[in-house]
Amino acid sequence: MDPLAPFFERFGLSARMFYSGKQCGISPDLNEPTGYLHVLRKGTLTVFRPDAQPLVLSTPSILFFSRPQQHRVHGPEDEGADLVCATVRFGVGMLNPLTASLPEPFVVPLDTLPELAPALELLFSEANSQSSGRQVALDHLFEYVLVLLMRSALNDRLLSSGVLLGLADECLRKAIEAMHKHPEAPWSLEQLAQRAGMSRARFAARFRKIVGITPFDYLTDWRLGVAQAMLRKGSSLKLIAAAVGYANATALTRVFSKRVGKSPSDWLSERN
Known part of the structure; x- marks a missing residue:
């Protein structure tokens, strides 16, 4: 089973490039519920956020805000920064355990991601062109880069905790994977521990230590994200x-309202 497939199947993924070039200041529009993916190929970039110390990126890096967050990126006017940026919709505003486990922002130097080099070369080549279909090509390339980023985070254990x-x-x-594949199953701690080949106590302790929450x-959260x-x-x-x-629907509504803070119908109406 592809461990990342359930997240992309359930929550979908779409990206929209909104900036490319050598800039001296960008403030993303937060009117839409989106995340933000910035790719810095060269130069220095300072990221300003409310109530946080400025974040300075002095090496080529990927900067990913998986959830809407007010921020401004700024490069020196005399030098600028070679940068491409996109909005990302990947279960934003939903109980997506993958994005919920990412630090905000998720910053990864490009020299630790050599497997992304061919995709990034295509991304910047397309960004610097004026070819027909440029926008569509860039949007799909950003989606591909994000998939590769998640794959690297999984394979190279780039995070200290979380589902990856x-x-x-x-x-x-x-x-x-059993929970992902069969959220409808009446899972018990013993059944999940058996899947892991561990005792209940050892499984529960290891799960909480590594993932950060109880099984x-x-x-x-997975069930409600699917819902x-x-x-x-x-x-x-x-x-x-x-x-x-x-x-039944009543039982689902009760758990949904407690966890999300509003009923399923109210939650949905805010997104239509």
């Missing part, structure tokens, strides 16, 4: 409840 680190663990991966908190994705596709609460392991 759990999926990199040979034992925990089996239990997490059942993770399962609840949100199904809501956006127009599925009924009755159908969704059965698909994510709740006895």
Whole structure:
């Protein structure tokens, strides 16, 4: 099983390039619920955020805000920065365990990601051209770069905790993939521990240490994230409840409202 496939299948992924060039200041528009992906190929970039120390990037890097966050990127006027930027929709505003586990922002120097070099060469080549279909090509290239970034985070264990680190663990991966594949199943701690080939106590302790939350908190978030994705596709609460392991729509609504802070219908109406 492809460990990343469930996230992209459930939450979708789309990107839209909105800037390329040598700039001295960009403030992204936060009116839309999107994340932001910035790729710095050369130069120095300072990232300003409210209530945070300025973040200075002096080496080529990827800067990914997986959730909407006010920020401004600035490069010296006499030098500028060779930069491309895109908005990203990847389960923003939804219980996506993958993006929820990323630091905000997620910063990775490009020299630690040699596998991205061919894609980034294409990205900047397209950004510096005026060829027909440029926008579409750039959007898809940004999507590809983000997939490669998530793959590298998984394979190279770039994070200190979260579901990607759990999926990199040979034992925990089996239990997490089982939850992903069958959110409707009435999982018990013993059943999940058996999938991992561990005792219940050892499994629960290892899961919390590596993923950062308990197995059942993770399962609840996954179920509700799947429910949100199904809501956006127009599925009924009755159908969704059965698909994510709740006895009926009332039970789903109760858990959803407690975790999200609003009912499924109210949550959906804010996104239409």
